[in-house]
Amino acid sequence: MIKFILEKLPMVKDFLFPKKCVDCGAEGQWWCLEHRHFLDNEGIWRCPICKIENKKGSVCSCCQKESFLDGVISFFPFYEPSPLSDLLHDYKYGFMKDLENLWYEMISKNKVFRRNDFWLEENTTFSFIPLFSVRERWRGFNQAKELTEIFLAKAREYYPERDFVVTDLLERVKKTKQQAKLKREERMENIKNAFKIKNLPQKRVVLIDDVFTTGATLQEAARVCKEAGAIEVWALTLFRAE
Ligand SMILES: [Zn+2]
Numbered sequence: 517m518i519k520f521i522l523e524k525l526p527m528v529k530d531f532l533f534p535k536k537c538v539d540c541g542a543e544g545q546w547w548c549l550e551h552r553h554f555l556d557n558e559g560i561w562r563c564p565i566c567k568i569e570n571k572k573g574s575v576c577s578c579c580q581k582e583s584f585l586d587g588v589i590s591f592f593p594f595y596e597p598s599p600l601s602d603l604l605h606d607y608k609y610g611f612m613k614d615l616e617n618l619w620y621e622m623i624s625k626n627k628v629f630r631r632n633d634f635w636l637e638e639n640t641t642f643s644f645i646p647l648f649s650v651r652e653r654w655r656g657f658n659q660a661k662e663l664t665e666i667f668l669a670k671a672r673e674y675y676p677e678r679d680f681v682v683t684d685l686l687e688r689v690k691k692t693k694q695q696a697k698l699k700r701e702e703r704m705e706n707i708k709n710a711f712k713i714k715n716l717p718q719k720r721v722v723l724i725d726d727v728f729t730t731g732a733t734l735q736e737a738a739r740v741c742k743e744a745g746a747i748e749v750w751a752l753t754l755f756r757a758e
């Protein structure tokens with residue numbers, strides 16, 4: 517019921533939850549410019565396994581055996597607790613869809629699109645980590661899918677001649693526990709066989725999610741994509757925690 521009111525009556529929502537800076541409480545913005553000027557805009561380009569930095573964020577040769585992902589690219593570093601973790605929590609569990617405007621503003625200043633664009637070339641399928649249907653219905657949206665639309669809207673500004681399309685690639689076939697509440701080994705067990713392919717991928721796949729933490733979810737999704745014929749699978753996330 518509350519969710520319905522928040523979605524259908526934005527004015528009620530503004531009254532109940534006025535927009536306030538998560539840092540200083542100033543009204544009118546989720547996070548005022550003054551308080552997010554320190555954000556690192558270089559992007560994060562580190563091996564998904566050993567976390568060593570490299571030019572493309574690719575998995576290094578010694579880690580390849582352990583990884584289905586060919587690399588991971590993230591826009592911003594993520595710490596908990598922090599203003600960003602509060603904002604992400606409000607977005608995912610507080611139904612604050614307005615925060616998508618902030619994500620869009622934030623990625624506009626980020627260098628991920630300019631530093632390296634191999635992952636935006638032709639023959640790429642852009643997709644997202646799906647939610648289990650019950651959870652998506654409860655939340656009303658899938659944050660990873662919304663982020664995919666935001667990232668590609670930005671990509672179209674940089675490369676208007678290229679045709680970026682979101683494909684509904686994977687289906688979540690297992691009801692899993694929330695990864696954030698589990699330890700590393702438990703995460704891998706929890707997410708195992710959670711995805712099924714819905715549509716065939718192109719040669720390269722870019723899988724989008726909100727946060728890269730241990731990578732267990734994205735690795736499992738990458739495994740399924742490769743089984744379905746993808747040659748390369750990259751992860752693109754708004755935040756990277758590890
Ligand atoms: Zn502020």
Ligand SMILES: [Zn+2]
Nearest residue numbers: 563566576579
């Ligand atoms: Zn490595």
